[in-house]
Amino acid sequence: MNLWRRPRWWAVLLTVAGCLVFLRLGVWQLHRADEKDELLRRYAASAQASLSDFAAVAATPPLDAYPRVRVQGHYLVDRVYLLDNPKHDQRGGVEVYAPFQVRDASSLLLVDQGFLPGNGTDQAPQFPPLPSGELTLQGLYQPAPGVGFEMGGNALAAQTHWPKTTIFLDLKQVQQDLGQSLYPRVLALDADPASIYVREHTLDFSSMPPARHRAYAFQWFTFAVVAVVMFIVLHRRRKPKPSDNA
Structure with missing residues (x-):
């Protein structure tokens, strides 16, 4: 017995396109996280330059x-x-x-x-x-x-x-x-122990730190998995119940 229904072309197209978009956005978020990590490393090194x-x-x-x-x-x-x-x-x-x-x-x-x-x-x-x-x-x-x-x-x-x-x-x-x-x-x-001011300078990534980029990447990758799962579920034939053949 064939447990799969033949999908329509537009369903395949939408699923593939959606997965590609989600994966691309996830990879972009990972790249942005790596870029900001590198900027933070450069900034920390600059304090001793x-x-x-x-x-x-x-x-x-x-x-x-x-x-x-x-x-x-x-x-x-x-x-x-x-x-x-x-x-x-x-x-x-x-x-x-x-x-x-x-x-x-x-x-x-x-x-x-x-x-x-x-x-x-x-x-x-x-x-x-x-x-x-x-x-x-x-x-x-x-x-x-x-x-x-x-x-x-x-x-x-x-x-x-x-x-x-x-x-x-x-x-x-x-x-x-x-x-x-x-x-x-x-x-x-520069920091000065005798100063009344707190001088712990850093780059202002408070609104979007590297960790948040990685969280968004995980979210986009999850959307891609969900799209594939939904495609499979929607195109899987249900096994007939015994009462259906009576």
Whole structure:
């Protein structure tokens, strides 16, 4: 007895096409996970790299690389931005950014001072004044934090007092707010045991870390298996019951 029904051509086509799409999406997610793992490894290695000339990478930083640089200049001590993004501390806190006027340059460099833990209240934590005068800074020259979906427009333009607080750090908005051009990346200062700031910098993959890409890959591969199982089940003849032959 033939236990299989001959499938229609369009059923075969849909099943094969669906499986190919699901498998392709799963493989793509695995590739993205591997790429982000590699970026994280490069970033971790950059923290121990030798210092580079900031002028050589300032305007056109290398893709997928995070040079450790030294730069001289002075802070705009009355201009501070607080990124309200409590990623280190359950009590909340802010990431503190300050514009830095690079020596003999017209553009400003936004410097990530580090994370300042909260104090258990809704008020922004108190931070020490920025040092004045000529300074030499060193750290990783890295992309700014990612910008998510913003509601209500530019929050910086609506604020008239410093420091200014934002939940997203958009370099274009900061540049407009300062009225002066910014370098395309920010400087994440090297760790300093004597600093009040927590400087545990990493790439911002919080919305889609490598593990989540692998979870999505498993999901797509599961869809491919389900499509094949459904095809088999739908085209399998049911064995006749004894009562059907009576």
